[in-house]
Amino acid sequence: MPSSTVAGMGPAAPVFRPPGGLSPAPTPVRPADVSDDGRVGRVEEASHRGVSDESPFRPAPRPIPESDLAENDMTDAYVSRETEDPPLAQEAKRAVEILNPSGEITMPRPPKRRILCVANQKGGVGKTTTAVNLAVALALHGNRVLVIDLDPQGNASTGLNVPHHSGVPDIYQCLIDGVPLDAVTQAVEGIPTLWAVPATIDLAGAEIELVSVVARESRLQRAIRASEGEYDYIFIDCPPSLGLLTVNALVATDEVLIPIQCEYYALEGVRALTENIEMIRSHLNPVLEVTTVLLTMYDRRTRLADLVEQDVRAHFGAKCLNAVIPRNVRVSEAPSYSQSVMTYDPGSRGAVSYFEAAQEIALRGAQRTQPGAQRTQSGGNG
Template identity: 80%
Template structure:
């Protein structure tokens, strides 16, 4: 039952669509907190339930491209071409096989040099924003998967987005680097993008057997209040295995706890998005 609900083969079950495109930057400079995993699985969950979704892979490692099984070897047109050579985003976006309504702008290893090349480019912080604004408005969600650093690529993502989604690992060091990220978000908001808001916090890698996970969850909920999604992503072997098969956990094992948790998180994001549209 759960698997059928998540895969939604009939297309009958839909998640509410926002009134305007939501551009969400998935950021946390700490590596290994589930940024890419969350980006891929939330994007697939929303796309399987009637939302039109674009994933922009801004990490030179190209893990989001791998997880969506999108070719990203050297020579493939990628997000680097958009940032450095002004190639339109529409020319490099690829449809994701087997998932209707989902497209991905891949990242190749070329992107590793973009950080340095952008330094001398005019309006270097807003290159990605300009590319996204120039894309025909046919998406409900645009997720930007950031590299685990606070360099120019992440700044580009923060300038292009309206919302920041921060995945936080339920472990002791999780909150250590968060202040630095929030400071950077505030700087970008003050100087480059006044619309930017931290809208969503997602707790990942939750191990219910430990007191520590519970303590971190309470800390985060006390600090961020209702920005924290009720759904928590557990540690789940299926979630870790899925990328090696070029899949999201949604299609790899739709009955697993990991898939159910991401489905519930996506549902929450969609319901909040519908309300944002009404408020605006």
């Protein structure tokens, strides 16, 4: 192929010419393809194919008949009527269902009072969060609920916005001084059927002081039996240990609710807890039973959470609730406002998950009806 020579420059590079002697048309660069610094950016796919918007070889678009336009408009209108509500509307609907301002939505009340000890010797697995939010969910839907804060940190009292500073009558006085439970019970503001027994820093010394007290393992049980309050549910929030406070809670209840974080260390804590439950059942409380297991802090993005869920469900079977509590920022934010997530952000995923868990607990409690069982007063329950 011949090559041209430029004066003073030597032979120039060969130029490819297609058959027919026509040189290829340069690809036009539109203003949208030029960056601020003058460099040519990436052109559109049509330009890469050598066909620009101004090219005479681009076929003209086929005009759409008016009949088709009318049909498409009708189709879009029909689809818009059939689609679901937008996300904000769905969230608002869930919030109304959870807050239940009209009181129309109710969860079944148990045939007799249920006392659930929320326990796990592993810290940070969601014991307090679970006790508070389940109690609020049940109370908002037709149940009378009492929360006993047995943790010296007093986090359950904070979550329910119940005063628990030093000098406030609390559960410590019931355990050590024998003060009636009703005398230290406080109503929770904004929820008429929810009460709480707070815990102050004084409770931190109860572990040592209970050592020399007569019948030290059953002090809480006797206080609950002597109460005249009528409750459908009593939730006992235990400290993250297996000391005398947790032993008192396990002796005072028939049911244990175990929140399990979806991580490996949480499984080790459950093994130690189940061993202690067996020991207490053998020596102090023969009717004690693990009835409910709730998976918390579930992160669907990790494979580990899925494996832990499979192990827990394989071990506990039907005792595991179908509802799983996900990791949710709203659940963590709510205590800083002295609220449960049910009232702080009722439309959030965390609130919906705890609401579903409370529904399961209520339905299972209604199904545990014994022949001839009737609702009894709090004073006659143990």
